[in-house]
Amino acid sequence: MAAKRLFLVLLCLAMMAAPAFGASKDIIYASESTPKSLDPHDTTDTYSGAIEKAILEGLMGFDKDLKVVPLLAESYTFNNTATEFTFKLRKGIKFHDGTPFNAEAVRVNIARLMGGKLKRSSLMKPVKELAVIDDSTVKFVLNEPFGAFINTVAHPGALILSPAALTKYGDEVSKNPVGTGPFIFAEWVSDTVKIKKNPNYWRAAVKVDSITFRPVPESGSRLAMLRTGQAQYIYPMPAELLKVAQADPKIDIIERPSIVERYLVLNTRHAPLGDARVRQAINYALDKQAIIRIAWGGAATEADSIIPPNLQFYKKQSAWPYDVAKAKALMKEAGHEKGFKVVFLTPNPSNRLRATEMVQQQLKEINITGEIQSMDVASFYNKLEAHRADDSNQMPFIAFGGWSSSTGDADWGIRPLLATQAFPPALSNFGFFSDKKVDELIQAGLVSADPAARREAYAKCQDAVWPMAPWGYLFVDTLIAAKSKNLKGIYPLPDGGFSVENAELAD
Amino acid sequence: MNETKATPFRIVCYKFKQRKTALVAGLFIMLLVLVAVFAPGIAPYDPYLTNYGLSMLPPSAEHWAGTDLYGRDILSRIIYGARISLTVGLTSVLVGALAGVTLGLISGFFGGFLDGLIMRTSDVLFAFPGILLAIAIVAILGPGLINVVVAVSVFSMPTFARIVRGSTLALKESLYVRAARSIGASRNRIMFVHIMPGTLSGVIVYFTMRIGTSIITAASLSFLGLGAQPPTPEWGAMLAESRDYIGVADHMTIFPGIAIFLTVLFFNLFGDGLRAALDPKLK
Secondary structure, eight states: OHHHHHHHHHHHHHHHHHHHHHTOOEEEEEESSOOOOSOGGGOOSHHHHHHHHHHOBOSEEEOTTSOEEESSEEEEEEOTTSOEEEEEEOSSOBOTTSOBOSHHHHHHHHHHHHTSOSTTGGGGTTEEEEEEEETTEEEEEESSOOTTHHHHHHSGGGOBOOHHHHHHHGGGGGGSOOOSSSEEEEEEETTEEEEEEOTTOSSSOOOOSEEEEEEOOSHHHHHHHHHTTSOSEEESOOGGGHHHHHTOTTEEEEEEEEEEEEEEEEOTTSHHHHSHHHHHHHHHHOOHHHIIIIISTTOEEEOOSSSOTTSBTOOOOOOOOOOHHHHHHHHHHTTOTTOEEEEEEEEOSHHHHHHHHHHHHHHGGGTEEEEEEEEOHHHHHHHHHHOOTTOSSOOOEEEEEEEEOTTOBHHHHHHHHHOGGGTTTTSSOTTOOOOHHHHHHHHHHHSOOOHHHHHHHHHHHHHHHHHHOSEEEEEEEEEEEEEETTEESOEEOTTSOEEOTTOEEOO | OOOOOOOHHHHHHHHHHHOHHHHHHHHHHHHHHHHHHTHHHHOSSOTTOOOGGGTTOOOOSSSTTOBOTTSOBHHHHHHHHHHHHHHHHHHHHHHHHHHHHHHHHHHHHHOHHHHHHHHHHHHHHHHSOHHHHHHHHHHHHOSSHHHHHHHHHHHHHHHHHHHHHHHHHHHHTSHHHHHHHHTTOOHHHIIIIIIHHHHHHHHHHHHHHHHHHHHHHHHHHHHTTSSSOTTOOOHHHHHHHHGGGTTTOTHHHHHHHHHHHHHHHHHHHHHHHHHHHHOTTOO
């Protein structure tokens, strides 16, 4: 009898206490993508990288405008020739498993990357050696000058894992990441990743208890989940359905400029497209504003340089106005008044298909006509990568291209796309654009770490390339996310990733 | 008195007229054919004419079915789309029927090894769900309307072959065929003059029903991006283009959807009516 009474009392107490537990703050993030790996050194996709950044931190990081800021490093210095970079590390930080963060931890991580077998090993390719100066100082010595190296260190591929976890899990660390970040990895069950609050985070108190990243590939379902409260944050928010979301009083729309530039790759090895006047005519014939409004749901801004404004060392150029008469005159001058046939290549996600269809409609005005070939993203890039500059029979393609420079620096936004040494299969200069002066300017930007010198080189480079029109310039994506009104502090980053560190859920 | 004789054709016509739904279906199909033939005269606008200023307008007096993403008139596109859907539906079934009937006749008439070969090949084709087989064929041949026709023909073929083989087996043993053989008629004459007409009633019914299926298969393939390529005003392709805007501009999906739905429905109702009229067991 006494036991029974005690049980009832306890039960009552438990029920009274329950509401306090019930107020736990959990966020569900509905995404388009699925995570591929949580090992930063072996990750190439932005989505996995962004989850990793909630758990792990690097020596340097990016702020919300993609400017490089110190994170686990307190400060850094470099020599004049951009071959030596020395980092002073923060003291007193511990990994989630209690291992102290120090120079040895950095050495273990960089050595793992330099091992060469992981997907992000290429980041450390310029590094000759990493010297541990003392417990809180490390020095990278490079093989040759590389001015953008600080951005490389800030890249999500160079996040620092706990050395103890690396020993314990080996490459299985991809499913058990342990870092110094604001959140601790909790579980990964069938494409859904859950992270929970790190109560001892060194920078500030974390304000939510957990975040669950759940893939919902169908865009209409994502929006429906947000509207019914089954998710608090969705990305990407489909631009086509903006009207529906804007009409919902419980939803906030977040729009931010990205670093994703979209352009038409023109095969400059095909005779007519090799003529700069024809490429200029194409740029005059494109109604960029209409394409943004109709094909992209308005979620973009017209491109005004070969790199987007959010990249370091961007320099604004004058726009190519939509002017069909001028385009026709240029075609006539180049001797192609009657036009020619091309092939429009495009990946098949519907917005890109729409944009390509509009390009097809608009170029018809200057008698450039052809069929659209659409295919899945992987086949599209396989097809472009298969072409060679010296192929005797050049396919006259106009391909819908896009590029996101995840280091935030001009170098990675220009060199892989427009340098002569970047012809496929090496990198992604799929249109085989080649210009000696441009190559020199790209090199000039690489050999110094002095921001002023690099700024000048990249400014000249952008000035030089823009009028040569290697591409049909289109636009820079605007990122659109949507969240419930009571959620604060989560926002999309310009590279398509996101930051959840300051997430906060109002009652 | 001018007494009309009850010829088989008149009986069929009479029975068909009894079925009101089939009659309506027949009239609709005639109308659709007329629309398709005279599309340039009927369509209020050029189906390819873009006007970005008129993007996604709802139905109005100027544009009865509204405009699409690029400001093209949806009604005009549906009218031109009827040409494509009917052509694809008819040609693919016609090709499938010609090949299938011939193979079925050969199979049923000669029997033995040829019969085994043709019927086992049909069994293999039957093993695939129709749309899957069509996707596989288009994946091999590459996207495009002509390849869609080929794909749909291929998967219509085995059913025709099987229907014709069945009737051929029965007719082969019938008295009039034996009589024809006994007076020395050639094999070809027996096959094509004596047996084939007897198999046709089943073929005609299946043929009509099949057109509906072919139209929907072609539209599905275009919806998946394997059939008609932009800017062709194919109904399935129009649906695919507008599906991202459901909830924002519903008219862009509703009208092509209705066009596909009604066409397929009426072809099936028409086929049903024909079946009833041609079946001697049904009164």
